[in-house]
Amino acid sequence: MAVISTQDYLIEICSLPDSGLNSWLNENCSNAKVAILVDENTHDFCLEYLLTSFTLLSEAEVFLLPVGEENKNLEICTQIWGALSEYQFGRKDVIINLGGGMVSDLGGFIASTYKRGLSFINIPTSLLAMVDASVGGKTGVNFNQLKNLIGTFAKPKAVFIDPAFITTLPIDEIVNGYAEMLKHGLIDSLQYWEELKDTEDWNVQKLSVLIEKSVQIKNTIVEADFLEQGLRKKLNFGHTLGHGIESYFMDQSFQISHGLAVAYGMICENYISFKKGLLSLKEMQEIETVILSHYALIDLKDAEIEAIIELIKNDKKNEQNTILCCLLQSIGQVLIDQKITEREIYEALTHLKDLNFNLN
Ligand SMILES: NC(=O)c1ccc[n+]([C@@H]2O[C@H](COP(=O)([O-])OP(=O)(O)OC[C@H]3O[C@@H](n4cnc5c(N)ncnc54)[C@H](O)[C@@H]3O)[C@@H](O)[C@H]2O)c1
Incomplete structure (x- = not known):
């Protein structure tokens, strides 16, 4: 126990x-x-x-x-x-x-x-x-x-x-949970990321060990900042763009689960981290490759990208009309309260769309 x-x-x-x-x-x-x-x-x-x-x-x-x-x-x-x-x-x-x-x-x-x-x-x-x-x-x-x-x-x-x-639990739901676990590695622990990234084995025993590590990471962060004034914002990596994507599809003929939306959000915010010169190309590509090996992409239309950006502008994490986001500095290290522009969001969502196009 x-x-x-x-x-x-x-x-x-x-x-x-x-x-x-x-x-x-x-x-x-x-x-x-x-x-x-x-x-x-x-x-x-x-x-x-x-x-x-x-x-x-x-x-x-x-x-x-x-x-x-x-x-x-x-x-x-x-x-x-x-x-x-x-x-x-x-x-x-x-x-x-x-x-x-x-x-x-x-x-x-x-x-x-x-x-x-x-x-x-x-x-x-x-x-x-x-x-x-x-x-x-x-x-x-x-x-x-x-x-x-x-x-x-x-x-x-x-x-x-x-x-x-x-x-x-259906396998798709296991993969949803895995997105938040990958996030825990990316924001807090290179070692945990290394352990997670090759995991294909979802048996209860193996997962019990990983669940404990994720809960430890989340709990330590939450204990330090329960009301999310600072450090806890780390846990929102992947969630600024992820919530926009999830919210947009909530109203459509098919929905995107929270975990899948967070996986897409992490691809986008990883890309923005690289484009802003915070994250190396090598790490950006490694993160993208690991996420892409577990999650199928979707065909985003231009009009959908525009609608998602409108929703992101309303995200509760924004302050004084500025869109704020967590960005990666390296695997295991994240920066909170990073300002991002509509243009950067547009480019990141277009990158997500192009990845799907290039894979097909
Ligand atoms: N409060 C927080 O800190 C926090 C953090 C992350 C996510 N969330 C929220 O969590 C939600 C996503 O959670 P979720 O993915 O568990 O969604 P969910 O509760 O909708 O569960 C996903 C699916 O799995 C089914 N299911 C659950 N347990 C099952 C089991 N043992 N066997 C078979 N089916 C089972 C559910 O019925 C559902 O169909 C979102 O609303 C998200 O915003 C909250």
Whole structure:
């Protein structure tokens, strides 16, 4: 078992029955109502394991969310706030978020706002949520086609990561989570990047080791700057352009997952880092080659590039109409609050488009 202690809560990485979840439930839920938030997939693939492993949860209310990022919105929150009120949940009651990042972002937001805050714990079931979304205390929903525009900083009471949930995760979702892991290497550790870049083996044992490393990196950064005044912004590498791409496709006939959008965002921000003379050609090409070996590109149209740029101009990370971004200095070293121009974004998205053209 790996235990990562934060200033305020515990993160455990091990099989759920061996974890401290049972003691946590006994301490906090013996006299409390419990709501378990699941989406349709985690309802089908993960809920039974949780319910059969912990008898204390047999009376829990299960709230079912529709699958997909497009449902991380205020309408769904309103329905869940309504259900919590109907079941007379009070301040001492508890929400368990059992799912990927969509469930933990939405569930954390619902918990942190209902009656000014209920306790919640995260049990992440996707790789992306295990290595990133479930830890760090950011919650939120999308609004007006903009990613996570409304949200809170709210820490879970505990995070229990059981890598075995990965066995039912489709391979595309594993590759999504891998994007955030690559990001952890790029922003913090050349050694971790080296270990990750040749990984093709997604078995639970191997992933458990990598999950722990990613969580350690994320947690150390978050602990130093919980409210994202400085250092924590490092974690946004790939996310300025990535969120623009993800947001644009949220409204289209096909969606792009968060992990894939971050992979595209990293290709673009890597390219901008090189064009601005911050990153060497050799490292820029290495990063691009590793990302391209795992992610299929898309055919971006010129009109789509323009629309994505408009969305990026509205990104919540911008300050005083200046587009800010994280740029790489080398693998393992990132600079925060770097000003980038619309022209540079245009060139980076065009580079992404040309890569696809050249590969086909
Ligand atoms: N709060 C943060 O710090 C933070 C960090 C990174 C990402 N995020 C957010 O996380 C979200 C992306 O997370 P995600 O990729 O986990 O999305 P997701 O929750 O939509 O999960 C992806 C898919 O995997 C399915 N799934 C999850 N666990 C499963 C399992 N064990 N077996 C089978 N299917 C399973 C889900 O039903 C869904 O279809 C985005 O909304 C992003 O903004 C938040």
